[in-house]
Every structure is written in C-alpha cells, then in structure tokens.
Amino acid sequence: MRLIIRYFFRTLRLILTPFMLIGEKFSTPESVARAPEEQARVDRACENLALYQFSACPFCIKVRKEMARLGLNIETRDAQHNEKHREALATGGGRVKVPCLLIRDDNGSEQWLYESDDIRAWLQQQFEPAAG
Template sequence: MRIVIRYFFRGLRLILTPFMLISEKLSTPKSVERSPEDQERVDRACENLALYQFSACPFCIKVRKEIARLGLNIETRNAQHDDHHREALHNGGGQVKVPCLLIADANDSEKWVYESDAIKAWLQERFEPGSGTA
C-alpha cells in the first residue's frame, strides 16, 4: 500500500509541476526601479548570497517571486537534482530543507536561513528601496 501512495504522489507532482512553473512565470511581479548606481551596489551585495531550492516547491516559488520583485541577482542552486548542492546544503545548514538562503560574509562566515517568510523578511529588510541598507 505504501508503494501505491508513493507513486500516486509522484504522479501528482509530475502533473502539477508544469502548472506551478507556468503560474510562477505569469504572476511574478515587475522588479523595483533603481538608479544604475544603486542597482550595482545591490548586485555587489548579492554576490555572497545563494538560494538553495527545488524548482516546483511552492515556498521556493514564493521566495523567487520576492527576489524578482526586489530586482536581486541571487544565484539559485537546485538541491533537488544536483547532488553537490544537496550535500552542501546538508553539510552547511545541517538539513536538506528548502528554501534556504546562504549568506556568506567577507570574513568567510556563513549563515543559513531557512523558512520562506524568514528569507523574505531578511531580503526586504536588506534590499527594499528606502530601507537605507544596501
């Protein structure tokens, strides 16, 4: 019985994934407008960020939409299909759970932020126009 349930959900995921990805593309907001100097400063701040994600995860989609809205160039790493990224997520963050934002700073320390709402809040605090940072 367990195998039937497993294959049922795998099949359901295969059917729903394209719809979720199309929905993401259609509903992603336009990015905020910044001056070229401000955008360059934001791009430099994003060089030390990486988002570990699965392509069809609804919580990852939520974070990717926020990244697009804020006009951020953050590297996305697919931990679902790339064993290297999955292993890095497990070794660095302690668990294979997405979305996870890796924040590396200049003195080689790393912070791993899990949970889509926590990631969104951190990004908004740091990169929202008018927030005074970045």
C-alpha cells in the same frame, strides 16, 4: 500500500509541476526601479548569497518572486537534482530543506537561513528601496 501512496504523490507532482512553473512565470511581479549605481551595489551584495531550492516547491516559488520584485540577482542552486548542491545544503545547513538562503559575510562566515517567510523578511530588510 506505502508504495502506492508514494507513486500517487510522485505522479501528482509530475502533473502539477508544469502548472506551478507557468503560474510563477505569469504572476512574478515587476522589479523595483533603482538608479544604476544603486543596482550595482545591490548586485555586489547579492554575490554573497545563494538560494538552495527545488524548482516546483511553492515556498521556493514565493522566495523567487520576492527576489524578482526586489530586482535581486541571487544565484539559485537546485538541491533536488544536483547532488553537489544537495550535499552542500546538508553539510552547511544541517538538513536538506528548501528554501534555504546561504548568506556569506565578507569575513567568510556563513549563515543558513531556512523558512520562506524568514528569507523574504531578511531580503526586504536588506534590499527594500526606501520609500520616497
């Protein structure tokens, strides 16, 4: 019975994945507009960030949409199909759970931030342009 349930959910994922990715493509918001020098500052700050994710994970999609809205060029790392990234997530973050944002300080310390809402809130706090 367990095997049947496992294959049922694998098949369901195979069927739904293309629809989720197409939906992400069509529903991703426009990026905020920044002055070139401000965008360059944001891009430099994003060099210290990496998002560990699965391509069809709905919570990862939510974070990627927020990254697109904020115009963030954050490296995405596939922890589902890339063993090196999966191992780095397990070792550094303590568990293989996505999405997870790796935040490196200039002094070399690392913070592993889990939960899509927490990641989105952190990104907004750091990169949301001032209203005006």
